[in-house]
Amino acid sequence: MWLTSSFVLSAEIDPPKATESELAKASYTEEKKLEDLSTAFIDTSPNAEDGLAAGTLGIDGGQVDPILQFANEIAAGTHGEVDSLLISHRGKLLFESYFRRGRVNYPHYQMSITKSYTALAVGRAIQCGYLTMDDLNRPACEFLTELDPSRFAKGAATITLADVMTMRSGIRIPQDIQQQIRSGTTKNQGQYQVQMFFERTAPIPSAPREFKYQGIDPAITMQVLEAVVPGSAENFLKEELLEKLKLTQSHWPEDINGLPKSAAGSSMCSRDMVKWGLLVRQQGQFNGEQLIPAEYIEQATSQLCAPSDTNSYGFFFWQSVAEVGETKIECVTCRGAGGQFIFFFPKLDVIAIVTSHNKGMGPLLKTLPERILPSFEQAQ
Numbered sequence: 001m002w003l004t005s006s007f008v009l010s011a012e013i014d015p016p017k018a019t020e021s022e023l024a025k026a027s028y029t030e031e032k033k034l035e036d037l038s039t040a041f042i043d044t045s046p047n048a049e050d051g052l053a054a055g056t057l058g059i060d061g062g063q064v065d066p067i068l069q070f071a072n073e074i075a076a077g078t079h080g081e082v083d084s085l086l087i088s089h090r091g092k093l094l095f096e097s098y099f100r101r102g103r104v105n106y107p108h109y110q111m112s113i114t115k116s117y118t119a120l121a122v123g124r125a126i127q128c129g130y131l132t133m134d135d136l137n138r139p140a141c142e143f144l145t146e147l148d149p150s151r152f153a154k155g156a157a158t159i160t161l162a163d164v165m166t167m168r169s170g171i172r173i174p175q176d177i178q179q180q181i182r183s184g185t186t187k188n189q190g191q192y193q194v195q196m197f198f199e200r201t202a203p204i205p206s207a208p209r210e211f212k213y214q215g216i217d218p219a220i221t222m223q224v225l226e227a228v229v230p231g232s233a234e235n236f237l238k239e240e241l242l243e244k245l246k247l248t249q250s251h252w253p254e255d256i257n258g259l260p261k262s263a264a265g266s267s268m269c270s271r272d273m274v275k276w277g278l279l280v281r282q283q284g285q286f287n288g289e290q291l292i293p294a295e296y297i298e299q300a301t302s303q304l305c306a307p308s309d310t311n312s313y314g315f316f317f318w319q320s321v322a323e324v325g326e327t328k329i330e331c332v333t334c335r336g337a338g339g340q341f342i343f344f345f346p347k348l349d350v351i352a353i354v355t356s357h358n359k360g361m362g363p364l365l366k367t368l369p370e371r372i373l374p375s376f377e378q379a380q
Contacts, residue, residue, distance in 0.1 A: 022034065031357075042071045046095070060092055089350050089376060115316035116317055117266060120292060126292070158207070181196045273353045314332075339357070
């Protein structure tokens with residue numbers, strides 16, 4: 001859909017908002033029913049609200065014209081079904097735009113970015129003292145006392161917490177068996193689901209194991225979190241992350257195992273995605289409080305394995321190299337199907353947020369760095 005672009009100053013027009021009735025029933029299903037905006041909202045001087053520092057594009061960094069041109073193309077549909085694009089530089093939000101289903105206060109489905117949030121929750125548990133950095137290399141089953149190791153497949157008892165957070169558990173279960181496990185809704189409560197993963201898998205080879213992107217590994221991660229924190233993982237996420245980041249609207253629904261979804265399923269507002277990005281950029285600090293150890297952030301976002309020639313992987317974080325002309329710039333990303341992204345470009349101190357409703361990932365994983373980074377390189 002083609003949109004009319006509206007270039008605004010933050011003082012002139014407020015960003016588009018969802019109605020109270022739309023927010024009351026916000027969900028992945030209901031999000032699809034939101035009417036497309038008739039006019040794109042594009043702001044080069046966002047408001048400093050919700051605990052975010054803000055500045056002005058072109059004054060506090062970046063070049064205005066190339067970014068506006070890119071936003072115009074997004075409004076015209078050139079880059080897929082994009083709902084929002086936000087850019088932060090040196091800790092300040094400098095650019096905010098909404099298209100189609102984008103609303104400043106509506107939590108957008110995050111898909112697999114939920115995995116990255118789950119990894120950050122493990123970091124928060126370490127900062128709180130419920131886990132240690134050394135625990136990352138302990139077998140996951142040692143945290144899950146309800147399991148029966150005598151029934152495990154060969155090698156399953158050696159799978160560590162770090163293994164599952166790098167998608168290298170080695171667990172291989174045919175899809176029909178996975179469906180059987182998921183169909184037992186009552187039995188899936190508690191640690192039964194992990195018991196089934198460890199029983200029904202093919203034998204686990206010795207480490208280092210082959211990378212396989214699957215929902216089983218983050219599910220085990222969330223089970224470990226549930227086991228080590230006081231109360232529940234749900235309350236821990238709410239009290240120790242969502243509330244401390246002052247997230248305005250968020251949804252993190254329950255999975256079939258009774259725990260918060262971990263592979264996909266959370267929903268966040270675009271400005272709140274910036275806060276998650278700043279938490280990583282600031283080495284685990286937010287509003288002056290160390291929420292996650294800097295050592296953990298460094299490890300989580302580093303190249304711990306290489307799924308392909310062009311992508312590396314940390315603790316549910318991707319790494320790649322963006323080629324901008326003849327310049328190569330390191331990039332860390334949180335990625336979700338449909339075109340959900342948190343981009344980190346440490347060299348330029350740029351964070352970019354994208355939400356979309358594409359079929360597949362859409363083109364921005366490649367094209368966004370090409371289009372926005374020259375504006376910040378040249379403005380250094």
